[in-house]
Amino acid sequence: MNRVDGYGRIDRSRTLRFTFDGTVYTGHPGDTLASALLAHGVRVVGSSIKLGRPRGITAAWNDDATGLVQIEEPFPEPMLLASTVELTDGLVAGGVNGQGRLATVADTARYDRRHTHCDTLVVGAGPAGLLAARTAARRGERVVLVDDRREAGGSLAPTDRIDGRAAHRFVADVVAELAGYTDVLHLQRTTAFGHYDDGFVLALQRRTDHLGSDAPGHLSRQRVHRIRARRTVVAAGAHERPVAFADNDRPGIMLASAGREYLLRYGVLVGREVAVFTTDDAAYAAAADLAGAGARVTLFDARTTTPAHWTRACTDTGVTVRAGTVVTGTEAGPDGAVTAVRTGPAPGGDPAGGTTTPCDTLLVSGGWTPAAHLFSHIRGTLVFDDALGAFRPGGAVAGTEVIGAANGTLDLAGCLAEGAGAQAPSVAPEPERVPTLVTWWTPGDPARQFVDLARDATVADITRALDAGMRSVEHVKRYTTIGTAHDQGRTSGMIAAGITAELLGRSAGDLGTTTFRPPYVPVAFGALAGRERGDLFDPVRTTAVHPWHVAHGAVFEDVGQWKRPRYFPRPGEDMDTAVLRECAAARRDVAIMDGSTLGKIDVQGPDAGEFLDRVYTNMMSSLRVGRVRYGVMCGNDGMVGDDGTVLRLAEDHYLLTTTTGGAATVLGHLEDWLQTEWPHLRVHLTSVTEHWAVFPVVGPRSRELLRQVFPDLDASNDAFGFMSWQDTALDGVPVRLARISFSGELAYEVNVDSRYGLALWERLVAAGAHLGITPYGTETMHVLRAEKGFPIIGQDTDGTVTPHDLGMSWVVSAKKDDFVGKRSFARPENNDPQRKHLVGLLPTDAATRLPEGAQIVEFAADGTLPPPPVPMLGHITSSYLSAELDRPFALALVKGGRARIGEVVHVPHEGSLVAAEITGHVLVDPEGARRDG
Amino acid sequence: MQLIDCPWCGPREELEFHYGGQAHVSYPPDPQALTDEQWGHFVFFRDNPKGPFPERWVHGAGCRRWFNAVRDTRTHEFLAVYPIGAARPGVPGGDA
Numbered sequence A: 001m002n003r004v005d006g007y008g009r010i011d012r013s014r015t016l017r018f019t020f021d022g023t024v025y026t027g028h029p030g031d032t033l034a035s036a037l038l039a040h041g042v043r044v045v046g047s048s049i050k051l052g053r054p055r056g057i058t059a060a061w062n063d064d065a066t067g068l069v070q071i072e073e074p075f076p077e078p079m080l081l082a083s084t085v086e087l088t089d090g091l092v093a094g095g096v097n098g099q100g101r102l103a104t105v106a107d108t109a110r111y112d113r114r115h116t117h118c119d120t121l122v123v124g125a126g127p128a129g130l131l132a133a134r135t136a137a138r139r140g141e142r143v144v145l146v147d148d149r150r151e152a153g154g155s156l157a158p159t160d161r162i163d164g165r166a167a168h169r170f171v172a173d174v175v176a177e178l179a180g181y182t183d184v185l186h187l188q189r190t191t192a193f194g195h196y197d198d199g200f201v202l203a204l205q206r207r208t209d210h211l212g213s214d215a216p217g218h219l220s221r222q223r224v225h226r227i228r229a230r231r232t233v234v235a236a237g238a239h240e241r242p243v244a245f246a247d248n249d250r251p252g253i254m255l256a257s258a259g260r261e262y263l264l265r266y267g268v269l270v271g272r273e274v275a276v277f278t279t280d281d282a283a284y285a286a287a288a289d290l291a292g293a294g295a296r297v298t299l300f301d302a303r304t305t306t307p308a309h310w311t312r313a314c315t316d317t318g319v320t321v322r323a324g325t326v327v328t329g330t331e332a333g334p335d336g337a338v339t340a341v342r343t344g345p346a347p348g349g350d351p352a353g354g355t356t357t358p359c360d361t362l363l364v365s366g367g368w369t370p371a372a373h374l375f376s377h378i379r380g381t382l383v384f385d386d387a388l389g390a391f392r393p394g395g396a397v398a399g400t401e402v403i404g405a406a407n408g409t410l411d412l413a414g415c416l417a418e419g420a421g422a423q424a425p426s427v428a429p430e431p432e433r434v435p436t437l438v439t440w441w442t443p444g445d446p447a448r449q450f451v452d453l454a455r456d457a458t459v460a461d462i463t464r465a466l467d468a469g470m471r472s473v474e475h476v477k478r479y480t481t482i483g484t485a486h487d488q489g490r491t492s493g494m495i496a497a498g499i500t501a502e503l504l505g506r507s508a509g510d511l512g513t514t515t516f517r518p519p520y521v522p523v524a525f526g527a528l529a530g531r532e533r534g535d536l537f538d539p540v541r542t543t544a545v546h547p548w549h550v551a552h553g554a555v556f557e558d559v560g561q562w563k564r565p566r567y568f569p570r571p572g573e574d575m576d577t578a579v580l581r582e583c584a585a586a587r588r589d590v591a592i593m594d595g596s597t598l599g600k601i602d603v604q605g606p607d608a609g610e611f612l613d614r615v616y617t618n619m620m621s622s623l624r625v626g627r628v629r630y631g632v633m634c635g636n637d638g639m640v641g642d643d644g645t646v647l648r649l650a651e652d653h654y655l656l657t658t659t660t661g662g663a664a665t666v667l668g669h670l671e672d673w674l675q676t677e678w679p680h681l682r683v684h685l686t687s688v689t690e691h692w693a694v695f696p697v698v699g700p701r702s703r704e705l706l707r708q709v710f711p712d713l714d715a716s717n718d719a720f721g722f723m724s725w726q727d728t729a730l731d732g733v734p735v736r737l738a739r740i741s742f743s744g745e746l747a748y749e750v751n752v753d754s755r756y757g758l759a760l761w762e763r764l765v766a767a768g769a770h771l772g773i774t775p776y777g778t779e780t781m782h783v784l785r786a787e788k789g790f791p792i793i794g795q796d797t798d799g800t801v802t803p804h805d806l807g808m809s810w811v812v813s814a815k816k817d818d819f820v821g822k823r824s825f826a827r828p829e830n831n832d833p834q835r836k837h838l839v840g841l842l843p844t845d846a847a848t849r850l851p852e853g854a855q856i857v858e859f860a861a862d863g864t865l866p867p868p869p870v871p872m873l874g875h876i877t878s879s880y881l882s883a884e885l886d887r888p889f890a891l892a893l894v895k896g897g898r899a900r901i902g903e904v905v906h907v908p909h910e911g912s913l914v915a916a917e918i919t920g921h922v923l924v925d926p927e928g929a930r931r932d933g
Numbered sequence B: 001m002q003l004i005d006c007p008w009c010g011p012r013e014e015l016e017f018h019y020g021g022q023a024h025v026s027y028p029p030d031p032q033a034l035t036d037e038q039w040g041h042f043v044f045f046r047d048n049p050k051g052p053f054p055e056r057w058v059h060g061a062g063c064r065r066w067f068n069a070v071r072d073t074r075t076h077e078f079l080a081v082y083p084i085g086a087a088r089p090g091v092p093g094g095d096a
């Protein structure tokens, strides 16, 4: 065991058992999977994606580029970092070799989201962030403080002291003070992963992951906090960076700060024979602490001058310090883990520095890179800091401040001052620093110098990218894939940019850095989806009659968010059979459909008629009260946007219907004109789609049924003519009937308050039983209307089709001075005889159902298919089997189609060309003899 | 996600709004008097400046009112919002 007594913030009184790669191990509450594995001396956890080289744990948190594991229990999850997985009892995991594996069972955990608004959001509960939160809280602000670790305190060590007491005591005091403010929300285990405009930050809270299989089922596993902050303070710390040298990817090599953290946070001594390679001061503390815990430590400092205070602290604990020396390579044992380091003289260093030193662990520190991701997400400019050897925030972004190490401030006093200003607590002065010797890589074989361990990308790969002509870091990133793995280049990005700059002979600041984009850490899709999955993925709209449809076996289709019955199959029927039966019933007897999803807009006001005249192509002000008119709306371009019927209910009151899918768009279109161009018109628009249940009752026997159900009604053709409406009542409930036909048959639309929809439907169906009343769905509705050549807007049209193209010149008023779209009808383009017209298309074999969307091609004069490019005449927009015609038929948009009626064209279908004759678009009852029954 | 300052409701989430294209492109008083080219320009041609741009917006998931806004197309920042029918306000750094 590598566990050392007296160190760490784990609970040694309790033991947790877990399984890794089939072996059972133990750990303690407070451990991560990584710390528990290291405690057992497990150094190789997997193998790399491209080269299959052994991979270990290189860091103690989310900056680990290699320690990827596959979780099996409590729930399968691929590619998590061992260093961020909190250990739980019964955890089963394995190392990732190459790629992870998605779960094959559904995730039953809950995920949710919460919206929070605050004055100040602080990201990071290290010393700077804690004090920033405290300062804002003391001002009485609404504060949110998020931090991704288990507990607050950042990278403070137990030996650090703040305000005259142990740093952890000070942290506990601040946390307790924050807990006393009702307007402070302090969340640990919460990672701010995206920063967007106007103070919008997304943060992922891991609520129950650390509870393992004990997680209560009623709690969401993870929660996405959507935080809107007036002011955002980024105190996210800094990431230690490695240095590239030959074979720097071996297990047992990790960041110096990680080696120290495993000791101080988890009580794990990662090695007994430890080599440290550093270019700055911070690694000295790691060396001294590990030596103090019993390791034999040799420290190689690339700098010829070492920091006096820290050198003394190291030698006091038995650390051998060798200045002017760099690591140039490593050696490995049979398992691939490091067994020795090779060193050489640094530039200007000791020429005799070249030697080999045995070790079981190598700690590396190349300095610190500010975690400025959340600043960069909102286009904050990063500037290169020569002293840091890294990019840090430069310039200002309104509403955002970056403080502490994220701002490049690495000393504790500076961090506290940036968090609390004059209120900053006192700390002991820091020993004098020796500047970092910015070092991206050391001499050696570039093909073995790993820049991005997660991608197996080396210095040689960067050279190859430059040889291929890449010059920008963004291009090098994409060519080499450096920085594209789970860690998004947290540790590799800066050295990749530094090496690229040096190879190009440019300064790193001049070359620039890649842009950080959300998310800062991988976020599960489940967490982003939250509760909006399954039935809650999208709102489902159902009509008042829906339960009846379900009970009667309707097959539904989605139309927008509506569930509409597509057909009502009887036992043994497929869709074609059911639809042929439904169509026959509508044309021979009586059939009923639930048309409640039709969009309905109530238009009222003294100028309602004038307004409708402007937005419909035909005249609506001349419509008499009690009458109904079909209307088409176009855009300024003269293209058909929607259609429907208009009922004039009173002098100043109209009711419009729209297509089911177009209801919201049409209302928006009308509001746009009314508010922005004609605000002087006194008109009110109200959506009443849900208020009314609407049932077309269709067929030659529909009048008989209506007479039976509504005895007060005079249903004779003289009293109740086509395209008129009447009010009646049933048991005191008002019912509106309209003679509207979308099938060409005698038909009535029965309208009733939605609350009575189901009851009325059931009355109609029961009353029609002796007439053989047949419920039908949208498929039959489509066939019936297509047989009559009535277009479905959005199916037979696509935004490039005018009323004239549809054969509906009659719906375009010649009397009105103007209406939306009128001027466009006079453009030469709109009068081109080669425009595509809606026509009928009958496959000449009377057997083939042509697929909707199929292209229509023109043969050469000699009756053969011309060589490519084959002239395309148009495409099929609707295609069905017709019970009435006893054959398949189609509607199509065809160039100059009306002039081609009678011609035979061809449609490629399943490898052959099907001949089809162009016809007029009205195929059933072209003379309209059936509509009055 | 941006906040957009609806003149009637105050700042609301961007996803409550819809974009309506360039503002101050009025419907011609007599379209029939325009040449085909003039009408074509009205229907199809819009400016696409880099910088402050007057635009139409509607608070579709809120009060459903249209309004105009000057937005910087480089940064997406809203520089001003104002009612339909009002003149475009001058904005700091704008070329109005």
Ligand SMILES: [Zn+2]
Pocket (backbone or CB within 6 Å): B006, B007, B008, B009, B010, B059, B062, B063, B064, B065
């Ligand atoms: Zn509003």
